[in-house]
Amino acid sequence: MSETDRPRPRRRRPFRKAVGLAVLLAVIGYFLVQRASNSGPAYCTASATGAGTAGAGTVQTYEMTHEQAANAATIAAVGISKGLPDRAVTIALATAMQESALRNLDHGDRDSLGLFQQRPSQGWGTPQQIMDPVYSAGIFYDRLAEIKGYTRLPLTVAAQKVQLSGFPQAYAKHEPDAAVLTAAFGENGIPASLACSGPAPAAGDPEKVRAELARAFGKEAREALGAGRAGAAAGRSKPAGTVSEAEVGLRLKEGGGPAEARRGRAMAHWAVARSKELGIVRVSYDGSSWVAGRDGGAWRGKGGEGGRKGGAGDPHDAAPGEVRIFVARATAH
Structure with a gap:
């Protein structure tokens, strides 16, 4: 067989690799979008x-x-x-x-x-x-x-x-x-x-949140709960049958120093970690807030609603020395 009669090698492998890479990038992109939108698996x-x-x-x-x-x-x-x-x-x-x-x-x-x-x-x-x-x-x-x-x-x-x-x-x-x-x-x-991250949880019980805080953090949590705010979250009233928010507030000891700051930070992150099982939809502490089902689950600076426009002076913001936890509750019909 002459050189000109030899069959030429097929050159499809680079094309297949390119298609495979494109599919892989698309899958990765899909999961990243799912996470960012809070519609994917909670984590x-x-x-x-x-x-x-x-x-x-x-x-x-x-x-x-x-x-x-x-x-x-x-x-x-x-x-x-x-x-x-x-x-x-x-x-x-x-x-x-x-x-x-x-x-x-x-x-x-x-x-x-x-x-x-x-x-x-x-x-x-x-x-x-x-x-x-x-x-x-x-x-x-x-x-x-x-x-x-x-x-x-x-x-x-x-x-x-x-x-x-x-x-x-x-x-x-x-x-x-x-x-x-x-x-x-x-x-x-x-x-x-x-x-x-993940979707906002279903309704919870603020009294259970209080009880679990007291069990985990002991005497200091009971004292902070006694000094903190409590009741319905500030903001517009909602029609019966929709989800509202009830507040579990904690007031840290004034002048408590690093130990009290450590406790406040732990309480705020404890609330985020247990948000899914306890129905916690919002946590505010130390100039930042976390809102369930928004912003990819990230903490945001002051401005409420994950730092969205028009959030200045948001009624959910915590004052210095406060931890504010908001629990979803279905209003009565």
């Missing part, structure tokens, strides 16, 4: 700049489901209510990430249960107690606090002294993400936040 993101051992300008993020965010918020709240340092919160969060992936499991190895996979047979409490995230976090912190110098120990060593795990080194890989969550829920001096 929460913690972000922090310079958390843990990261460099001062390093931005870190950790993404999770609403369920995981709610459990992380409870773990952080209990640590703060006990007056423990951020290091204790990071150790607790990293431990729960490894043991349960921040899910309140009703099963595990042998009789292990809950967020920390604690065992009733080993003196951690009854199954009912261990399945209560507030209780399980509390007893974890109590045992951690008994370890002399735990804040100076490597995280794996401190966690292992509490858990007695068969795989103690496994905790280490969760430390960076746990540090991001710790920063979001209350660490002072680090730019951080927690935001949750």
